[in-house]
Amino acid sequence: MINEEKENSAGNIENGSSKLNQDNKKFQETINVKSVVPKYRQELLKWNGWGYKDCRFEVNAGDVTSISLTGNRYPIAGKNLPHFEGWVKNTFNVDLVNPTLSQALPEEDKYPKTLLIAEELVRIVRLNIPYSLRGVDRMLRAHGQTLHDIFTLRNGMFERIPDIVLWPTCHEEVEKIVELANELNIAILVFGGGTAVSGAVECPVNERRTIISLDTSQMNKILWVDEANLVACIESGIIGQDLERELKALGYTTGHEPDSYEFSSLGGWVATRASGMKKNIYGNIEDLLVHVKMVTSKGVLEKNCQVPRLSCGPDFNHIVLGSEGSLGVITEVILKIRPLPKCTRYGSIVFPNFESGVQTMRQVAKWRCQPASIRLMDNEQFKFGMILKPDAGLIGSLIDILKKLYLTKIKGFEFDKLCVMTLLFEGDEKQVKEQEKRVYDIAGEFGGFPAGETNGERGYMLTFVIAYLRDIALEYRIVAESFETSVPWDRAISLCANVKQRIAQECRDLSIRHFLISCRVTQTYDAGCVIYFYFAFNHGDVSDPVATHHQIESRARDEIIACGGSISHHHGVGKLRTKWYPQTVSEVGVSLYNATKNELDPKIYLRRII
Amino acid sequence: MNLNDYEDILEPRRFDLSHFFWCSKKLNSVIAYKQNIKPTPSLLKEAVLNDPKIQKFLEEISREKRIPKDFLDAQVRLILDEIGYQKNLKIIRLLGLVLVKICLKVCEGIFVNHNSISHIKSVMGSCPVIFVPSHRSYADFILMSLICFTYDIEIPAIAAGMDFHGMWAMGSILRDTGAFFMRRSYNNDTLYWTTFKQYVYQLVTKGDLPIEFFIEGTRSRSNKSMMPKYGLLNMILKPLFLRQVPDIIFVPINISYEKIMEEKLFSFELLGVPKPKESTSAFFKSLSIIKENYGSIHMTFGKPLCSKQFFGEYLDTSRRSTGPIHEQELTERDKSMIPSLSHEIIYIQQKMTTLYVMNLIALLTNHNLTKDEELLSYDELKEKILWLKMILEKFDANIWSTDIDSDIKKAFEVHKNIIHLTGNRKIDIVKDHVNLANIDITKLKGYHLSEKVMTQSVPFVMLYIYINPILHCIVDAALIVIILKMYANSTSDSIFQRYHFLRNLFLYDFVTYYTRIPLDFQKAVNICTNFKLIQINSDGKYNLCENQQNLVEIFISSIEPFLYSYFTTLQILETYNRCDEKRILVEVQEKIVFEMEHKFIHPYSLNLDSIAHCLSSLVLSASIKRVRGDNGVAYEIDRTKVSMVKNTLEPYILKPHLGKTIHNNVLRNKL
CATH class of the missing domain: 3.40.462.40 (FAD-linked oxidase, cap domain/gating helix)
Known part of the structure; x- marks a missing residue:
């Protein structure tokens, strides 16, 4: 049904307001997005590296060594890369022989045991939200994509991983989780696309409380598209490629295309103040974001309107943007959308x-x-x-x-x-x-x-x-x-x-x-x-x-x-860069952050930046 | 010192069929700082003019003083033409040819620690490299360029004084070989200095040549290190503090001369005869030097000093991330970091000094002449030289000596205008060699020294020019010794207290940095103890050892003239509340001359350097205050403080003087 209507609306944005109401109504329906990435990520993605399982650089030792990218997802896939070997030799003095292979995916009994106690489990199960206690699921949500993360996956094991993974499917379920965490004194780590390069999702080794990994991936609906105002309301778990694919079908794009957009999620973008390749036309995430809901232990932080700009004291959107999962759980975002360009x-x-x-x-x-x-x-x-x-x-x-x-x-x-x-x-x-x-x-x-x-x-x-x-x-x-x-x-x-x-x-x-x-x-x-x-x-x-x-x-x-550069432009502070946080924002800035943290998350259920 | 570390760059040239061939060699010079955009002298100047900072500054003047902006642009161009270096390979090669020919004629060898140079070349390429040679002679300039040419290092851009700029032809030759010119600092022209600073900034950040400058600011007349100057160093370091370059490497270099070309000139200058104006004709006259033998020259290249490492974490914590980069200046805190670097460089330069047998002879002869003793015989001298060499080496001296007999022979040959063997093979100084014909008595900077005093003094001052390079090795020990002589049975603490006072008082004559004083003290105490010059009793108190009387005397005699100069200066200062500098110089010299009539006072006490150094050190300790007077510099004197300093110094002024009076000495030689 949606696809049919796309034909009517595409390119008709400037056609006067008479049509607007009509269009508006037509897209009020929720799009249940079927994500490319399955709920059990490891079915499609590497558990110990970047991206799709079927895509990796492969060395074929024969008479002549040849190197190529496997699979058929990227244009160079399958083609021999003749300059590769020589360059590696010249630059790194490395011969492409005797690879150091990764360990195999650990057996179920090799993961750190869950600290979850029966009473907590009972309460969580009662939420009726899908969960997993499997080691592999918990481990895959204990890391991002830093060198340290991948090296650990290949050669060892994280000291501390989440005790349970929860897959809420909507804002209300997140509220329930946060409420329960409040009640039972449980820590929450929000997990989105798993592409963090700041160490933000690593579990604090000394955290003795139960840790829930709140995986937003199943909360990925496009709730509505408002063509009159060119905005769409989207759940935070949607990943970039799903979002763009669905919007493209409607003739739109957000234009937000960070290098990780195949796997990274909307919530992650907001939480880290992400920047897309095409920001010159579409803007960075903070320019795209019109409205956002964040579940905190004090309740939901949101505005009462969906206006293009407002003068109303400090803009609390900017408490959410860059909060890096430390102040609340981002659940729904209203983003600007644009008609697809005619020419690229x-x-x-x-x-x-x-x-x-x-x-x-x-x-x-x-x-x-x-x-x-x-x-x-x-x-x-x-x-x-x-x-x-x-x-x-x-x-x-x-x-x-x-x-x-x-x-x-x-x-x-x-x-x-x-x-x-x-x-x-x-x-x-x-x-x-x-x-x-x-x-x-x-x-x-x-x-x-x-x-x-x-x-x-x-x-x-x-x-x-x-x-x-x-x-x-x-x-x-x-x-x-x-x-x-x-x-x-x-x-x-x-x-x-x-x-x-x-x-x-x-x-x-x-x-x-x-x-x-x-x-x-x-x-x-x-x-x-x-x-x-x-x-x-x-x-x-x-x-x-x-x-x-x-x-x-x-x-x-x-x-x-x-040299006058910044701590980060779009990767965020995470755990890797906390050292430079105080000097970047001043001591007053640090206390302001801490005050906010104390207000929204007084018992520190979420991670903290500093 | 290890003789094998050095090679004589003249050696291969002695066998050249034609030096022309060598000078036309293909150059494959290492540059200091590879730039993506290859700089040229004119590009650098253009960039200075177009720099936002300069442009903004010019616009300001233009508005304020209603001067057309174009006119100001043209002014800056003129200034830049006055400053800017050029590079003319033909001139460089030609100069190379002439220099090699001259050096082969007048030098026994130019010795260079070539392994260090290879190392330096290996670290060049990724950031500005600054050569910082000691400055004892005009020859320093030329030798540095010759060395760079020889070892395939790009000839540096050399900071030169304006004195050369005025010389006909010489100015442009120097410019063509990379010299850039700097006016004296008392000039207050803001347009000039803004332009000059920007030129240096450009040279450091966008240039690719090594830069060479003399951290002492001017040639040391006394042949020992001087207090470093910070002006140019600040300019060079600014880009590092502003993070416009990755690092800056300093290469401290010591250039030691067996005989200094300007020895006579310097001796006169030290006594107050003003420096003649640099002129090309004077230069040609000085070419008569090619008839003389200057012995050996040693150029020791130190380990490259990475300033980033030197300043360490401080650089990372400096906060200057806001505001346009071209408007940033060094902060006071930055500037307070810089002296430690300049002192480090001076310290390394000192440590790398090469001493020659002549320096040892000078010290021994001076001691002999200032004591009422028979003149030394050749054999006594030789024995003493060997003994002294062994001692000085304990104090880390680098002494260039191969075969002692031939070294002594050579010393007498090279320095025949200073020392000679009398008819009965005794060592004495040459006294009647002083030509006063060209001296205009009215222009003397200090007291009007009579011809008699001049004639008596010059030989001793010349002798001191060769004693001075030793002093940095032994001054700590000499001070400890003289303290123990006056205050026997002292604890380490009380010796240090007195040492600290003296070391600070003599800070400008024996250059050091305050952080180093306790370290040097401890080191000197250790060496002296090991060497049985001093001993520690069971109660922890120190005394001089009995059996090293001779060495004690030699050490003391080496610093006596300084003590006396300072003491007299303090005596004069004590009588004023405020006084012109000129007047102080005159009165101090006058008083010393008066005393010389009655007893033996070492004529080196008359040297104006030490008097000026004494004043500087008193300024530093706030005992006097330097002010601008009607006739140039004047001082406001805190008489209480000056008296205190004088009283603390007084015990070390030895009475009665042990030395022979000059009169006796003169008389005896005439007999």
Whole structure:
């Protein structure tokens, strides 16, 4: 029924108000979304790594080693990646032999025992909300996607995991859970898509109370879509790809597309102040969010209206945004939606060096002519992108050689300095054309020139594929992690240079000889930009690679902050970055947070930021 | 010192068929800080002019003073042209050729600890690198560039004084080899200084050359380290504190000369004859130097000092994340961190000093001449040199010596204008070598020293130029010894208390940093004890040992002139509430000259450096206050405090003086 109506409404947004009421009514019905990810996540997703089980980089040792991505979910899947092995050897001094394999999924009796006592279980069962006491379910909700998490999954076991998993299916059930937790003095950890990279969902080792993992994944309905106001009310457990698929069917998009959007959930986005790739057009989560419900132990925090803006004291939406599951459980969110763009086009630009790329981005931001997405990869990342280039065949290789010659010989670019910017344009045909012209003109002023659509598209596709690399890296004794920050424009270049240098220095001090540090600028704002760092090293003889990695990353964060960067742009504080929280928000800020925490969650049933 | 650590860069050149070939070698120089955008001298200047900070500043002046902005832009361009370095490879090669030819002629060798250089080269490339050589001679400039050329390091951008800028042709040659020029700091031109600071900022953040500057600010006339200056260092470090560079590496370098080209000039200057203006003709005159033999030169490159590591966590905690980066300045707290770094550099420079046999001869001869003893015979001297060498090495001195006889022979040859063997093979100083013809008595900075006094004094002052480089090794021990001589049977605490007083009083003559004073004291006590120079009794009290009388005397004699200068200065200060600096200098020298008539006073006591240092140290301890007077600098004197200092110092002024009076000495030699 919904699909039929889509045909009527698509593209008719501007057709006057007479139709609006009608449209409005038609979408009042709830969409029960069938999620791609099943309730028992491990049926589809890796239990000890990133993403789909059927997608992983595979080394086929034969006469000639070949590497490819398995499955058929991503465009490069199944294709031989001939540059992979050499690059790994050069960068990390690693031969793709003798992989260190992960342990098998532990037997049921190997998980930490649940601390749940019979009385509590009785009460919980009486809620009539689906639950699980199985070790595997509990363990899979005890972690996110940090290096530490994955390393532990592959090689060990978490010391503390939730004692029970609950799958509420609606706001009211969450209220019941929170109420019961209040009554029985039980802690709650909210679990969404499981993609946290801040350590937020890890159980505090010293928590002796029962811990409920509140899994929001079954609370994923689109409650209603309001076309007149272009908003939709959605339950917090929905994951990005489900949401976009359903809205697309109606002719809409939220336009919110974080790199993790295949798996991350709406509640998670709100809780961490997430940022999407296309925020230039659609805005970040805080721009998209119109209304939100959060269940706290004092009751539900929400506003009485669904207005575009309101002047009414401090905006409590911002208590919810970034609360990281520490103040309440986010259950329902009203998000803005937009009609699907008519035209989507990719693009790319080559620059002689990183500086000219950043200058271009600054100008683009200054004139506010950003396309949906504009990203700049540094030289290391550009080269790194090359390894994911499938075998191009003879002609293709020849063309590649010619391209390289053109760049270095004719354009005078140095291969070890050049950088690539990838672009994504959205709008109608005319808008896209105008945008393209402006961006390419500005780039031209700084010595950049267009390098084609294919390169751009590949760049964005790789965003999703790169996440799979860490699993194969771990197999060959390379630990890898990314971290991000935001920084004012005038400090961006020095921040990148200093962080790279700091990491190189820390590696030298720890006798780590084979490492990669690379960065890219992923977002632009009027007042600054976002920088994403990738750091990996061959841990060889390092006794505790995770702790070592953590130590280096921590120094890098010190450096970032000293260089004027932030604690995080969109990953959040979690448990990994609490150290820098007080200096970031001031002592008064800390007490303000604590006061809020004391008000909404006085007995600390939820985790805390600081 | 380990002789094998050094190689003579002239050695391969001696066998060259043509130096021209060497000078035209293919350069594959290591740069300090790889930049994505290769800087050029003109790009750097352009960037300075276009910097938002400069532009904003110019707009402000333009508005306030109603001067057209274009005119100001042009002014800044002019200033930048005056400051900015150039790079002309042809000139560099040509200079290399000329230098090698000159050096081969006048030097026995230029010795460099080459392994250190390799190490330095290996860490270059990822952040600014600053070479910080000691400054004892104009030759420092040229030698540094020659070394860089030899070892394939990009010739540094060198901070040079404006004196050179005025020299015809020389200015531009130096500029072409990388010199950038800095006016003297008493100049108050804000436009100039804003531009200069920005130029340095640009050089550090966007330049790729190493930067070279002299932390002492000027050549040390006395051949020992001077208090570091912070101005340029602050400018260089600013980008680090602002996090505009990943790190800054400092390379302390010591350049030791067996014979200093300017020794005579310096001796005169120390006595008050003003420094002649730098001119090209004077330079050509000085080329007569190529007839002389300057012996060996040692250039010791220290371990690279990473300033980030040096400042440690402080750098991470500085809070300057708001506001435009180009408007940030160093905070007072930042500035208070910087002296420790500059002192560390000076300390390392001192520790790396190379001593020659001549320095030992100078110390021994001076002691001999100031005691009423027979002149030393050659054999006595040789024996004493070996003995002293052994002792100084205990105090971490690096002494360049291969074969003692040939070393002594060479010392007498190289320094034939200072010391000689008399007819009966006794060692004496050369006294009638002093040419006063060119001295304009009216321009003397201090007291009008008579020709007689000058003639008597210059040889001793020249001798001291070669004693001074030793003093940093032995001053701690010398102070402990003199304290124990006056206050036998002292506890460690009471010695330290007195030592602390003296060390602080002499802070500018024997440069150190306050954090180091307790450490150096303990170290010196340990060495002296081990060496049986002092001993500790069962009751924990220290005394001098009986059997080291000779060494005790040598140590004491080495610091006596300083004690006397300071004491006299304090005596003069005591009589005023306020006094011009010039007048103090005159009166102190006058008083010393008067005393010299009656008894032996070491003529080095007359040196103006020590008097000025005494004043600086009293300023530091707030005993006097430096103010601007009608005739330049003046001092307001806290007489009570000055008297206290004087009284504390007085016991160490040895009476009656043991030395021979100059009159006797002169007489005897005439006989």
